[in-house]
Amino acid sequence: MAALAALPCAGQEMGAASFEAEIRPLLVRHCQGCHNETNRSSGLSLASRAALAAGGNRGPGFDWIVKAVKHEDGLKMPPGRQLPPDDVAKLERWVAAGGLWPKLGPESGPESGPASGSAGRASAKRRNHWTFQTPVRPNEPNPANARWARTAIDRFVLARLEKEQLPPSPEAGKLTLLRRVHLDHTGLPPTPAEIDHFLNDPAPDAYEKAVDRLLASPHYGERQARHWLDQARYADSDGGSRDEPRHIWKYREWVIEALNRDLPFDRFVIEQLAGDLLPGATPEQMIATGFHRNSLLQIEAGTDREQYRVEAVADRVDATGTTLLGLSTGCARCHDHKYDPISQKEYYQLFAFFNNLDEYGPELPPFSATNDLNVTHAPLLALGPPADVAKWQALQAQLLALYQERFAYRGGESDELPKGDAGEKIRTETINALKKQLPTNLTFAMVMRERRQPRPAHVLLGGDYLRKGIAVEPGVPAAFPPAAGTVRNRLDLARWITSEKNPLFARVAVNRQWQRFFGTGLVETENDFGTQGAAPSHPELLDWLATEFIRLGWSQKQLQRLIVTSAAYRQEARQRADLAQRDPNNRLLGRQTRLRLDAEIVRDNALAASGLLQAKLGGPSVYPPQPEGVMETGQVKQLWRTSQGEDRYRRGLYTFHYRITPNPSMKVFDGANGLTPCTRRPRTNTPLQSLTLLNDPNFHEMAQALARRVAAAADPLAEAYRLTAGRLPTARERERLRRLHAVERDAFATKPEEAEALAGKGAGPELAAWTTVARVLLNTDEFITRE
Amino acid sequence: MSLSLARRHFLSLSSLGLARVALADLLEPRQPHFPAKAKSIIYLFMEGGPSQLDLYQHKPKLTAMDGQLTPPSLLAGKKFAFMERMAAPKLYGTKREFRQHGQSGHWFSSLLPRLAGQADDLAFIHSMKTVNVNHSPAMIAAHTGAMAPGRPSLGAWLLYGLGAETKDLPAFVAMSSGPRGPRNGNDIWGSGFLPTHYQGVPFLNAKSPIFHLQSPAGVTRERQQRAVEAIADLNRERLAETGDEEIATRIASYEMAFRMQASAPDLMDLSGESQATLALYGATPGKPGFATNCLLARRLVERGVRCVQVYHTDWDHHNGIEGRLDQMCPEVDRASAALLADLKQRGLLDQTLVVWGGEFGRTPMAEGAAKSAGRNHLIDGYSVWLAGGGVRAGASVGATDELGFQSVKDPVNVHDLHATILHQFGFDHKRLTYRVQGRDFRLTDVEGDPVRALLG
Numbered sequence A: 001m002a003a004l005a006a007l008p009c010a011g012q013e014m015g016a017a018s019f020e021a022e023i024r025p026l027l028v029r030h031c032q033g034c035h036n037e038t039n040r041s042s043g044l045s046l047a048s049r050a051a052l053a054a055g056g057n058r059g060p061g062f063d064w065i066v067k068a069v070k071h072e073d074g075l076k077m078p079p080g081r082q083l084p085p086d087d088v089a090k091l092e093r094w095v096a097a098g099g100l101w102p103k104l105g106p107e108s109g110p111e112s113g114p115a116s117g118s119a120g121r122a123s124a125k126r127r128n129h130w131t132f133q134t135p136v137r138p139n140e141p142n143p144a145n146a147r148w149a150r151t152a153i154d155r156f157v158l159a160r161l162e163k164e165q166l167p168p169s170p171e172a173g174k175l176t177l178l179r180r181v182h183l184d185h186t187g188l189p190p191t192p193a194e195i196d197h198f199l200n201d202p203a204p205d206a207y208e209k210a211v212d213r214l215l216a217s218p219h220y221g222e223r224q225a226r227h228w229l230d231q232a233r234y235a236d237s238d239g240g241s242r243d244e245p246r247h248i249w250k251y252r253e254w255v256i257e258a259l260n261r262d263l264p265f266d267r268f269v270i271e272q273l274a275g276d277l278l279p280g281a282t283p284e285q286m287i288a289t290g291f292h293r294n295s296l297l298q299i300e301a302g303t304d305r306e307q308y309r310v311e312a313v314a315d316r317v318d319a320t321g322t323t324l325l326g327l328s329t330g331c332a333r334c335h336d337h338k339y340d341p342i343s344q345k346e347y348y349q350l351f352a353f354f355n356n357l358d359e360y361g362p363e364l365p366p367f368s369a370t371n372d373l374n375v376t377h378a379p380l381l382a383l384g385p386p387a388d389v390a391k392w393q394a395l396q397a398q399l400l401a402l403y404q405e406r407f408a409y410r411g412g413e414s415d416e417l418p419k420g421d422a423g424e425k426i427r428t429e430t431i432n433a434l435k436k437q438l439p440t441n442l443t444f445a446m447v448m449r450e451r452r453q454p455r456p457a458h459v460l461l462g463g464d465y466l467r468k469g470i471a472v473e474p475g476v477p478a479a480f481p482p483a484a485g486t487v488r489n490r491l492d493l494a495r496w497i498t499s500e501k502n503p504l505f506a507r508v509a510v511n512r513q514w515q516r517f518f519g520t521g522l523v524e525t526e527n528d529f530g531t532q533g534a535a536p537s538h539p540e541l542l543d544w545l546a547t548e549f550i551r552l553g554w555s556q557k558q559l560q561r562l563i564v565t566s567a568a569y570r571q572e573a574r575q576r577a578d579l580a581q582r583d584p585n586n587r588l589l590g591r592q593t594r595l596r597l598d599a600e601i602v603r604d605n606a607l608a609a610s611g612l613l614q615a616k617l618g619g620p621s622v623y624p625p626q627p628e629g630v631m632e633t634g635q636v637k638q639l640w641r642t643s644q645g646e647d648r649y650r651r652g653l654y655t656f657h658y659r660i661t662p663n664p665s666m667k668v669f670d671g672a673n674g675l676t677p678c679t680r681r682p683r684t685n686t687p688l689q690s691l692t693l694l695n696d697p698n699f700h701e702m703a704q705a706l707a708r709r710v711a712a713a714a715d716p717l718a719e720a721y722r723l724t725a726g727r728l729p730t731a732r733e734r735e736r737l738r739r740l741h742a743v744e745r746d747a748f749a750t751k752p753e754e755a756e757a758l759a760g761k762g763a764g765p766e767l768a769a770w771t772t773v774a775r776v777l778l779n780t781d782e783f784i785t786r787e
Numbered sequence B: 001m002s003l004s005l006a007r008r009h010f011l012s013l014s015s016l017g018l019a020r021v022a023l024a025d026l027l028e029p030r031q032p033h034f035p036a037k038a039k040s041i042i043y044l045f046m047e048g049g050p051s052q053l054d055l056y057q058h059k060p061k062l063t064a065m066d067g068q069l070t071p072p073s074l075l076a077g078k079k080f081a082f083m084e085r086m087a088a089p090k091l092y093g094t095k096r097e098f099r100q101h102g103q104s105g106h107w108f109s110s111l112l113p114r115l116a117g118q119a120d121d122l123a124f125i126h127s128m129k130t131v132n133v134n135h136s137p138a139m140i141a142a143h144t145g146a147m148a149p150g151r152p153s154l155g156a157w158l159l160y161g162l163g164a165e166t167k168d169l170p171a172f173v174a175m176s177s178g179p180r181g182p183r184n185g186n187d188i189w190g191s192g193f194l195p196t197h198y199q200g201v202p203f204l205n206a207k208s209p210i211f212h213l214q215s216p217a218g219v220t221r222e223r224q225q226r227a228v229e230a231i232a233d234l235n236r237e238r239l240a241e242t243g244d245e246e247i248a249t250r251i252a253s254y255e256m257a258f259r260m261q262a263s264a265p266d267l268m269d270l271s272g273e274s275q276a277t278l279a280l281y282g283a284t285p286g287k288p289g290f291a292t293n294c295l296l297a298r299r300l301v302e303r304g305v306r307c308v309q310v311y312h313t314d315w316d317h318h319n320g321i322e323g324r325l326d327q328m329c330p331e332v333d334r335a336s337a338a339l340l341a342d343l344k345q346r347g348l349l350d351q352t353l354v355v356w357g358g359e360f361g362r363t364p365m366a367e368g369a370a371k372s373a374g375r376n377h378l379i380d381g382y383s384v385w386l387a388g389g390g391v392r393a394g395a396s397v398g399a400t401d402e403l404g405f406q407s408v409k410d411p412v413n414v415h416d417l418h419a420t421i422l423h424q425f426g427f428d429h430k431r432l433t434y435r436v437q438g439r440d441f442r443l444t445d446v447e448g449d450p451v452r453a454l455l456g
Helices: A002-006 A016-030 A049-054 A065-069 A085-096 A152-163 A174-185 A192-199 A206-215 A218-231 A249-260 A265-277 A283-293 A305-325 A344-353 A386-410 A422-437 A490-497 A505-518 A539-551 A556-564 A577-582 A599-610 A645-649 A664-668 A687-695 A697-711 A716-725 A731-750 A752-759 A765-778 B003-022 B060-064 B113-117 B135-144 B154-162 B221-242 B246-268 B275-281 B290-302 B321-345 B414-424
Strands: A380-383 A443-446 A457-460 A468-472 B040-046 B098-101 B106-109 B122-129 B172-177 B307-312 B352-357 B361-367 B374-378 B382-388 B407-409 B434-436 B439-441
Touching (some): A152 A539, A174 A192, A174 A206, A192 A206, A206 A556, A218 A249, A218 A305, A249 A265, A249 A283, A249 A443, A265 A283, A265 A490, A283 A305, A283 A380, A283 A443, A305 A344, A344 A490, A380 A386, A505 A556, A599 A697, A599 A716, A599 A765, A664 A687, A687 A697, A687 B221, A687 B246, A716 A731, A731 A752, A731 A765, A731 B221, A765 B221, B040 B290, B106 B113, B122 B414, B154 B307, B154 B414, B172 B290, B275 B290, B275 B321, B290 B321, B321 B352, B352 B414
Parallel strands (some): B172 B307
Antiparallel strands (some): A380 A443, A457 A468, B098 B106, B122 B382, B361 B374
């Protein structure tokens, strides 16, 4: 009782007895369920006086506990209810009296402050969830029908099917298989020449040779890039209410190129998270960091920029968690995660890694008169002839000085320029003159760059950027295996995430690869590997693939080759009565699955079939024709300069994506919106999709071109089928379209003006009739489906 | 497998689930939690933030103190947009005459005579609060409950809960008039993490209101029909071959698209409306604008459309508020009142919930020079009204202090408003959930209580 005697109020109205009688029961009953040494909700334990005094994320506990129970300052404890006024009064008196906490016995708990690390915070159950255990390579099973298996994958799949006494499906027909693997790897259909070559290749490994050819195709990177860009929430505009265009296409180009050269996946991620921090970072490695410049930027007049800077940092934490770890961290922004072992403090330790970047131009008013793309979206990397880059940088520095002068002169942010002021007039003229001198031959890329002056990070109470709690240092959640060394910056974080010991990184990656080829991942909840996520359909296969991915040196191409050469992948997709009944969602993989093509690939296939496709790789985004009125569905009518020439016919992934006013043909086919990471696209099936394929002038132009391409052939219909479905028509299909062709030809013969309107100038009834047939083929379900 | 075998195969499949698809109801509803009062909603969204102090809230004390410096105690700790302009603001009393109307005694200014005439159909909330002083986050909050983009909008939640009742029009439509498009455009009628077919479809003020509605040149209605029939036949072949029930849905989608090509222009064609109706709204056929949009909203709910968002984007009155109110209120007053009257006389008001309000309101302090004064954004006490859809007509909830700075009685936040709206559609907002990344999300996040006084 020595400590007691030192307290001024000892022995007055709050003696040991009253603490035990009044306060401790209250703490036990209402508080310690969450605020104990194990859980430390919001970093706070109420197990001892010292723990309370040390406090949690919000700071010293004695400053807060009364406010919390009185529901003041935005605090509401206990959650969902309020203590009776009597109890509140008791607690208030106790705190006012010095918070006497006599030690009576061991049950009072250790008199310790909050643990310095996060050890012990996550409950054992959450920590022990399978996904937090490093995968161990399982033995390959020995199914009875081992002859069916072509790869280790098949032994796992077959063993599971045999357990259910279900046979796998036969291999798909050669043409189906060829079209399938083309669409999955390059997103483009096989050409008639490729079809012939494949059919005439008697080699037993003809299919494997086709796969290798596809993996080496430059179009491989385009298709695979779009999958990654979905996760990277890539878009060409800011996403705020003004939705200004931004300089980011170089990042897309980097992704395409990195995938084409099969940059190992760990390296692929490290360069995107922290390419700027690599020793001797190359411009390409800088461009890679565009990954985390894909955050939204809000430049509405009158906003507090700090709020949106904080939003962007939170976006980076969420995108890192969702994309690379398959975990939602967002829950922990306001409170400890309810399901997964991420405390609020740990969330802000992750936040700290991304807190040292600038969102806007260096301390510039972000809008209106100064809303110059080159300064708003700093830091920008300028690319071009060195002399011009140097000139640009020098002019930027002068402009910056003028902007800052103007900013100081106006005394704050404003979207209105003072009018008729001589100094401001000169300044404006100088700015305009300097801008005219800016080199126009440069390309820009938004990149990450650390601030020279580190910005301290804090827990933000309730996620509110204005309410700072305790300061935090960068760190990684305790539920994961610890990092090899210290983890201070983004590069350390990237190395820790991509470590072979990280239990989630490889699993999440192989699961999302699997999803590309089967429609659903082995873990169906591809964005949630936490305790609430779905159990894997084939847990051992998942872990085998994860370890195999590492063994293959993180080669995505080799991993994909392994998957597409499996017997499981090669099965036909046809529904079977037994499977429909016993496994309607095909989780056991007794067959393949028909998958509607992604928005961009629908366009790409129509372009390819029509012969209009321009195969140019990379470069800035393009503006294919789109309906009047699209750009008016947002606050600011941004420019859409319809592309002419070859840029009209580029692949879908190059279509300029405004987040607020997206291209409608992409939107109706479930194109990613770029607002948040998209780890799996929905595949809806709606009348608006039908209207798009029937009436979008782009598709109509492609139908016209397809008709011209086949009309002169000996067998136009056979040619059209090879181009659109990669096969020949059946007798019934032939008969149905012959009928349509005849009816249309006769109708056009009586109305030649309709033939010209439909099929273009100079078109006669024959070509117009083929155009209607081409329209039909571009609208079939088969055409927009990978079978 | 031969075709005939596949056929039989397909027949055996239909007993397993194809019947469900064949209903062609692409939006399957959930079971409501209690009987719904409303079937459709028309949200007249006054973007920019209308001044409750010049329209609905009578503040004689503010008028009396007009021109005086604002007591600093009222400003302490408050955040405003354009903080730098709010250094020493003066109070700004309304220049409008206020009167009480109807049995309900709702106050209206002289700017809204026609709505005042329908006072007893309206239920007011005078104590609305939202989360952020800037348009963009407040807009997103008003529509999705969250400040950051990417969550499903109210309309998407309603479709998710109730499904669609129309087969030849989109079930969720967004229309706009004013000097610009609505802030955050497609995000505020988006579906967020809900499947994308729950998202709103922007309707243009044009003969062909939906993108890609019109057939290409040379494609007559008959030719389109022949094409759609041929597509259906080929799709049926493929369905028999593969047994994939998605193809049945695809066939239904094409039938709906073909019908939509007729029904949407029919919807836009106002020639069947009587002169009296057109005059009531102040609508002129072929002339886009708020009046036409209100009339179209009625035509949409008449055809079973679930959710209609009608944006008027000209309410951000930072300066020259008097002139601008004079300019725009007559049109808005007339068309809003006409919509109520029209719905009522057609017996549609009971099942159609009409909501009128913005993302926030406006300050009791003036902004800018006295002769062209405006008002800044106010998030602590603005007004929204509801009508129809089973809401208690004539009710009035909440109040702000006598100067109109903040809600002092029964504050209602956006979550509460959303919970109230869902309630009228038969849903307990806490139980209408969708699981994403291991968490059951809802429109109201972790907050919200229906405003009991409004529930009829």
